[in-house]
Structures are given as C-alpha cells and as structure tokens.
Amino acid sequence: MNHPLSRLAIHTMTNKPWSLRECCDAYAKAGVGGVSVWRNVIEPIGIEEASRIVGDSGLKVPALVRGGFFVSRDEAKRNASIGENKKCIDEAAALDAEMVVLVVGAEVGVPLHEARKQVADGIAKCLDHAASNHVKLAIEPLHPMYAADRSCINRMADARYICEQLKSPWIGIAADVFHVWWDPDLASEIARAGRHGTLFGFHVCDWKPVMSDMLNDRGLMGEGAIDIASIRADVERAGFEGMIEVEVFSSHHWSRNQHEFLADILRAYQNHC
Amino acid sequence: MNHPLSRLAIHTMTNKPWSLRECCDAYAKAGVGGVSVWRNVIEPIGIEEASRIVGDSGLKVPALVRGGFFVSRDEAKRNASIGENKKCIDEAAALDAEMVVLVVGAEVGVPLHEARKQVADGIAKCLDHAASNHVKLAIEPLHPMYAADRSCINRMADARYICEQLKSPWIGIAADVFHVWWDPDLASEIARAGRHGTLFGFHVCDWKPVMSDMLNDRGLMGEGAIDIASIRADVERAGFEGMIEVEVFSSHHWSRNQHEFLADILRAYQNHC
Numbered sequence: 001m002n003h004p005l006s007r008l009a010i011h012t013m014t015n016k017p018w019s020l021r022e023c024c025d026a027y028a029k030a031g032v033g034g035v036s037v038w039r040n041v042i043e044p045i046g047i048e049e050a051s052r053i054v055g056d057s058g059l060k061v062p063a064l065v066r067g068g069f070f071v072s073r074d075e076a077k078r079n080a081s082i083g084e085n086k087k088c089i090d091e092a093a094a095l096d097a098e099m100v101v102l103v104v105g106a107e108v109g110v111p112l113h114e115a116r117k118q119v120a121d122g123i124a125k126c127l128d129h130a131a132s133n134h135v136k137l138a139i140e141p142l143h144p145m146y147a148a149d150r151s152c153i154n155r156m157a158d159a160r161y162i163c164e165q166l167k168s169p170w171i172g173i174a175a176d177v178f179h180v181w182w183d184p185d186l187a188s189e190i191a192r193a194g195r196h197g198t199l200f201g202f203h204v205c206d207w208k209p210v211m212s213d214m215l216n217d218r219g220l221m222g223e224g225a226i227d228i229a230s231i232r233a234d235v236e237r238a239g240f241e242g243m244i245e246v247e248v249f250s251s252h253h254w255s256r257n258q259h260e261f262l263a264d265i266l267r268a269y270q271n272h273c
Numbered sequence: 274m275n276h277p278l279s280r281l282a283i284h285t286m287t288n289k290p291w292s293l294r295e296c297c298d299a300y301a302k303a304g305v306g307g308v309s310v311w312r313n314v315i316e317p318i319g320i321e322e323a324s325r326i327v328g329d330s331g332l333k334v335p336a337l338v339r340g341g342f343f344v345s346r347d348e349a350k351r352n353a354s355i356g357e358n359k360k361c362i363d364e365a366a367a368l369d370a371e372m373v374v375l376v377v378g379a380e381v382g383v384p385l386h387e388a389r390k391q392v393a394d395g396i397a398k399c400l401d402h403a404a405s406n407h408v409k410l411a412i413e414p415l416h417p418m419y420a421a422d423r424s425c426i427n428r429m430a431d432a433r434y435i436c437e438q439l440k441s442p443w444i445g446i447a448a449d450v451f452h453v454w455w456d457p458d459l460a461s462e463i464a465r466a467g468r469h470g471t472l473f474g475f476h477v478c479d480w481k482p483v484m485s486d487m488l489n490d491r492g493l494m495g496e497g498a499i500d501i502a503s504i505r506a507d508v509e510r511a512g513f514e515g516m517i518e519v520e521v522f523s524s525h526h527w528s529r530n531q532h533e534f535l536a537d538i539l540r541a542y543q544n545h546c
Contacts, residue, residue: 108482108498112455145418147455148498149482158457182385182420184431209381209422211487225381225421 008269009034009062009243011203012041015262016254020050024057026262034060034243037095039088051094062243063101063138063174063201064092070122071105071115071152078118081105085126092135098242099136099200101174106152115152120162123171130170138174138200139163145214156180156189163198174201175235176247178218181207181226187234194238202235204228204273205248216251220264222272232273244273281542282307282335282516284476285314288535289527293323297330299535307333307516310368312361324367335516336374336411336447336474337365343395344378344388344425351391354378358399365408371515372409372473374447379425388425393435396444403443411447411473412436418487429453429462436471447474448508449520451491454480454499460507467511475508477501477546478521489524493537495545505546517546 010032012023020041027035035054042050054061067088072078085100092100104119106112123137130137139159142151153159159173173193180186193199206224211217221228232244246265253261283305285296293314300308308327315323327334340361345351358373365373377392379385396410403410412432415424426432432446446466453459466472479497484490494501505517519538526534 111500111503112457116457143418144416144455145487148480154455155457182417182427184385184389184428207421214418214484214487227384230384 003244003270003273005031005266005269006033007244008032009036009060009245010265011036011038011065011245011247013038013065014246014248014265015258017258020045021053024053024059026259028057028059030262030266032059032266034062034245036063036065036245036247037061037097038065039091042091047091047094054095060243061095061097062245063099064088064095064097065101066103067100067137068102069105070119071107071110072118073107073110078122081122082125085122086129089126089129089133089135093133097135099138099174100130101201102137102139103142104139104151104153106147106149108148112147112152116158116162119152120165123162124166127166127168127170131168135170136200137171139171140174140176140201140203141179143179154179155183155185156193157185160189160192160198163196169197172198172200174203175199176203176205177226177228177231178203178205178207181231186231190234190238194240199235199238199240201242201245202232202240203245203247205246213251216249218249220248220250220253221246221268228273244269276517276543276546278304278539278542279306280517281305282309282333282518283538284309284311284338284518284520286311286338287519287521287538288531290531293318294326297326297332299532301330301332303535303539305332305539307335309336309338309518309520310334310370311338312364315364320364320367327368333516334368334370335518336372337361337368337370338374339376340373340410341375342378344380344383344391346380346383351395354395355398358395359402362399362402362406362408366406370408372411372447373403374474375410375412376415377412377424377426379420379422381421385420385425389431389435392425393438396435397439400439400441400443404441408443409473410444412444413447413449413474413476414452416452427452428456428458429466430458433462433465433471436469442470445471445473447476448472449476449478450499450501450504451476451478451480454504459504463507463511467513472508472511472513474515474518475505475513476518476520477505478519486524489522491521491523493521493523493526494519494541501546517542
C-alpha cells in the first residue's frame with residue numbers, strides 16, 4: 001500500500017531496549033514522522049533533556065504515554081493520581097506532545113461501575129490543567145482481559161460515555177486495534193467518535209491467537225488475526241488525520257537486534273496497515 | 274450463604290483427571306445435584322455406557338459440552354460441523370441432558386461479521402434436530418480474548434442477536450461469569466434474556482488478574498476478581514431456575530488430589546456464589 005512514513009509514529013516502548021535518543025535517531029534516520037514517548041525513557045534523563053532530544057530530532061510527538069490509573073479503594077491514592085496526571089500533562093507540554101494517553105485503571109475489589117465513576121471524577125479534575133497546557137487527554141480502552149487490574153474501560157462505547165459526561169474538547173479516545181478489534185460495535189463507534197471530534201489517537205499492532213503471556217506477546221502488524229487495513233479505512237473515513245502509532249509489546253521482538261526489528265516495523269506498516 | 278448443593282452441578286472437565294464414573298460417584302456421594310458431561314469422558318466408553326453411569330447416579334444433567342465450531346473458510350468443514358452437532362444433540366438426548374453448550378467457533382482469516390453469519394446459518398440447520406430431540410442449544414459467549422480462534426460471539430448481546438434471528442424456543446444462552454463479567458451491559462442483558470426465555474445456563478468460576486496461561490488457569494470461585502454473588506443475584510432476579518454449573522479449567526487444580534479439590538469446590542460454591 002506504500003503509506004508514506006511521515007504519517008507513521010512509533011512508541012518508544014516498541015523498541016524497549018533503546019534509550020529515547022537511540023529511538024529518535026533511528027526513527028528520524030528511517031524517515032519515520034513521529035515518536036510517542038513513554039515516561040520510562042524520560043525518567044533517567046529528565047524532561048528538559050528529553051525535550052531537547054525530541055526537538056532536535058524533528059519528529060512529531062502524537063502522545064506521551066501514559067497517565068491515568070485513577071482507580072483505588074484508597075482516597076489518598078486517588079488524590080495522588082491527580083497530581084501525577086498533572087505532572088504527565090506538564091511533561092507532554094514540554095515535549096510539544098499532542099496528547100497524554102490514559103490507561104484509566106482498575107483494582108480487584110472495586111466494582112467496575114464504581115471504578116468507572118472514579119475514572120470520570122479523576123479525569124474531570126485534570127481537564128482544566130490539560131486545557132491550559134493545550135494537551136489533549138485520550139482514554140485508551142483496554143482489552144476486556146485487563147478489566148480486573150488495569151482498565152475498567154474496555155470498549156470504545158465505554159470511553160464515549162466518559163467523554164459525553166465530561167463535555168470538553170480536551171477529552172477523547174485513543175483506539176488501539178489490539179484492544180478493540182473484536183468489538184462488533186467498532187466501526188459504528190469509530191464513525192461516532194469522528195463525528196464527535198473525539199478520535200484522538202490510533203494505535204496498531206496485531207493479535208496473536210496464542211500468546212505466551214497476556215502482556216508482552218503482541219504481534220507486529222501482519223503476525224496475527226486483525227484486519228488492520230479495514231479498521232484503518234474506518235478510521236480514515238471518520239476523518240482522522242493524526243499519526244498511525246505503532247505500539248508493540250513483545251519480549252520476542254525486544255530480544256532481537258532493534259535495527260532489524262525497526263526495518264520489519266516499516267515493512268509491516270507499509271504492507272499491513 | 275449456604276446454598277443447597279442440590280442446585281449445584283459440576284462439569285466433568287473441572288475434575289479432568291477423573292473418568293465419568295469417578296465424577297458421578299464423587300458428586301452423588303457429596304450431595305451435588307448435577308453433572309455437566311464433556312464429550313471427552315464419553316468417548317472412551319461410548320454413549321450407552323455413559324448414559325447408564327449418569328442414570329444410575331441419580332444426577333441431573335444440565336448440559337452436554339460441547340458442540341458448535343461452525344466457522345470455517347472451508348464449506349466442507351462447515352457442512353461437517355452440522356453432522357457433528359446433530360451427533361452431540363443425540364448424545365445429549367441419550368443422557369437426558371437439558372442442553373448442548375455451543376462454543377460457536379472462529380478462524381483467523383474469516384472476518385468476524387462473516388463468522389457470525391456462519392454461526393447463525395449453522396445453528397439454523399441444527400434447530401429442527403434439537404427440537405425433535407427436546408434438547409436446547411445454548412450459545413456460550415466466550416471472552417473477547419478468544420475472538421480470533423474459538424468464538425466470534427463474545428458478549429451476551431451478540432448471542433442475543435443470533436437468538437433474535439433464529440426465533441426458536443430451542444436456542445438460548447449459557448452465561449459463564451469468566452467470559453462476561455467485565456461487560457457493562459451484563460445486568461441488562463441478563464434481565465433481557467430472562468424476559469425472552471433465553472437464559473438457559475449459568476456457569477461459575479473466577480477470573481485471576483494474572484493468568485499463567487489464557488486457557489487453563491481459571492480460578493475457583495473466590496480466587497479472583499468476579500463478584501459472582503452479585504451476578505447470580507441478577508440471574509435469579511431474571512427468573513433463572515436452572516442449576517449453577519461449576520466449570521473450572523485449571524492445570525493447578527487438576528494436579529491436586531481431586532477429592533480435596535472437590536471439597537474446596539463445595540466450600541467455594543457455598544461461600545462465593
């Protein structure tokens with residue numbers, strides 16, 4: 001299909017063995033258009049140095065990853081999460097990132113309906129800070145297999161309910177094919193998010209039917225069951241003009257030579273997205 | 274809560290190391306009311322012997338497990354699945370089982386919307402045989418993590434769409450908490466299934482947030498994140514009067530002394546359902 005690489009962004013976590021500088025150097029040299037920055041690569045160098053590296057690379061930054069984790073039985077922890085999310089927003093502003101991706105949280109013992117309320121409350125408390133920093137907040141619905149401990153928001157529709165409650169141009173959705181591909185309502189929810197102006201992000205990787213591990217055995221595009229091109233077509237029809245972000249967690253691919261893996265990512269992007 | 278054990282049924286697969294006779298002997302002796310029979314325990318002894326064992330035990334048989342697997346790119350395989358499902362229905366009739374549980378199937382390369390059509394078509398071809406044998410067919414929605422290779426029906430709502438298409442008193446739904454607990458529409462769909470007369474089965478086990486394996490690391494009730502008692506209350510409010518079926522796939526529990534495990538099952542049923 002030969003999509004231009006200028007539309008492609010890669011999450012630093014995809015090349016986990018690399019530092020932020022190694023990621024930015026390699027992506028820029030390959031002609032990739034953007035980098036989504038995970039906080040673990042900022043932590044060892046600080047936000048000023050991170051901002052300089054990203055700025056010098058010329059790469060766009062669709063997303064800082066990740067904020068969220070609003071859910072807890074413990075009110076002090078819920079309050080602490082607000083401060084942490086504001087810090088995330090500050091870092092995103094420093095990187096000139098378009099959005100902070102929110103993994104909203106879940107906790108065994110907090111009923112899902114209660115957890116979803118905590119998420120809406122938590123995001124509401126961050127919205128002014130997001131607006132004044134011109135940083136969008138993107139709820140990433142996670143696959144239902146993470147509903148117990150990572151995210152009580154598991155479908156596009158559930159992210160939409162939160163957006164509808166909060167009514168702010170700064171809250172929207174990051175749709176990751178790994179999490180949402182199975183949803184019978186996916187196409188209609190993508191179209192709806194397009195109409196509402198809430199389709200902030202689009203992440204790609206693939207779903208391997210047999211995974212050795214529920215977290216770190218994602219497939220590169222083309223290695224699994226997802227018809228990514230068809231979902232991308234829905235996303236484009238919905239008016240999405242953002243970057244296509246590759247986010248692959250894979251112990252297998254992390255153990256490889258990362259330059260060879262990057263070459264595979266570029267090929268997979270051009271052939272399967 | 275001290276639910277009477279007469280309402281409890283156990284799936285033979287829960288005590289996988291046991292033969293059908295060992296299961297029936299132990300369950301009857303413990304005062305358990307029913308057994309759901311998996312085909313792998315019939316296979317070595319034949320359906321006549323199986324039927325005799327179950328009949329002699331005095332146990333009720335909510336379900337024969339499992340039929341389905343209607344999805345394939347290959348038309349010959351799809352046709353073969355109809356014959357196999359009719360054989361399942363015959364076996365269920367021989368065991369005086371109330372229903373056949375359907376794991377409907379999925380296949381990498383068959384788009385989900387096409388797979389769902391194949392499922393409706395496949396079930397439609399089995400309904401007359403089910404009716405004439407007085408055996409219900411229960412679609413079991415499987416967790417979305419099995420959407421690529423086991424079941425293209427992943428929510429109560431999606432099972433309902435099939436029931437609505439087929440309009441037969443012989444097609445309904447088996448709700449397994451492991452698969453559906455995360456669904457924000459669960460309570461409303463259970464109520465709806467109750468009103469429509471399609472709530473045929475109710476299976477319990479638990480969801481461990483960290484699983485060593487996506488298939489065979491289910492928790493016993495109380496070992497995980499699911500508020501089973503709350504879902505059971507929804508099911509009872511919906512008018513369900515069937516048995517509560519314990520279905521646990523667990524390499525860990527299979528490696529234990531099965532009499533000790535059975536004692537744990539009874540306790541877990543009484544404390545967490």
